[in-house]
Amino acid sequence: MGWKKRALRLAAAILLLFCTGCESAAAVQAPKADRQPAEAAVSSPQSAAPKAAPAGGKTLPVENIQQRPEFPSGCEITSAAIALNYRGYEVSRETLAGYLPRSSSFSRSDGRLYGPDPRETFVGSPDTDRYGCYAPVVVEAVNRFLAGVGASENSRAVDLTGTPAERLYGFIDRGLPVIVWVTSGMEAPSPGDEWFLRSTGEYFRWIKKEHVMVLMGYTAGQAVFSDPDDARGTV
Numbered sequence: 172m173g174w175k176k177r178a179l180r181l182a183a184a185i186l187l188l189f190c191t192g193c194e195s196a197a198a199v200q201a202p203k204a205d206r207q208p209a210e211a212a213v214s215s216p217q218s219a220a221p222k223a224a225p226a227g228g229k230t231l232p233v234e235n236i237q238q239r240p241e242f243p244s245g246c247e248i249t250s251a252a253i254a255l256n257y258r259g260y261e262v263s264r265e266t267l268a269g270y271l272p273r274s275s276s277f278s279r280s281d282g283r284l285y286g287p288d289p290r291e292t293f294v295g296s297p298d299t300d301r302y303g304c305y306a307p308v309v310v311e312a313v314n315r316f317l318a319g320v321g322a323s324e325n326s327r328a329v330d331l332t333g334t335p336a337e338r339l340y341g342f343i344d345r346g347l348p349v350i351v352w353v354t355s356g357m358e359a360p361s362p363g364d365e366w367f368l369r370s371t372g373e374y375f376r377w378i379k380k381e382h383v384m385v386l387m388g389y390t391a392g393q394a395v396f397s398d399p400d401d402a403r404g405t406v
Contacts, residue, residue: 288370
């Protein structure tokens with residue numbers, strides 16, 4: 172069980188959450204009568220490590236969706252589908268993937284490899300083995316989906332960069348699952364492929380085994396996740 176504490180420390184880097192009462196976020200009305208109003212938000216990387224889970228615990232009844240075999244690198248959009256379905260939006264990973272901006276365009280110039288920015292687009296495609304995207308791209312996909320299903324103008328995903336990591340448990344207490352960026356198998360992050368971002372010229376290095384799951388609970392100081400790439404579902 173100890174790995175779950177380490178997982179949450181990594182997950183604090185980027186998060187996507189559906190919440191009520193979050194500062195700077197607008198309400199997202201869930202379509203089912205038994206759902207409460209919600210907000211969607213995403214946070215970019217932050218350096219502070221979260222505190223250990225509080226005493227007691229709570230686990231939300233989140234239904235798992237597996238990304239494989241169709242989406243070997245589609246953990247981001249599958250996790251978004253898991254969270255959206257919990258909030259009452261019946262959407263498949265395939266449908267939601269259609270809202271993703273994506274690019275597989277790489278080229279060389281002056282000895283440098285240039286490619287897409289994963290903060291702007293899904294690099295590669297979910298149905299291939301590389302690469303993925305970061306929080307702002309999922310925000311865009313969720314916003315496009317919400318607009319497409321006729322959600323209210325105030326129904327939108329919001330980037331909550333800098334949200335204190337310890338607030339994650341508070342969202343669970345309020346019945347709100349959180350999508351988090353971690354690594355497969357909870358391994359320590361290690362450097363992967365590198366390129367220069369075509370849009371800015373900035374040097375970029377991908378994190379090996381980047382992975383996304385849904386934080387759905389905590390118990391006895393441990394975090395509980397819905398993992399789209401683990402046959403157990405809840406880990």
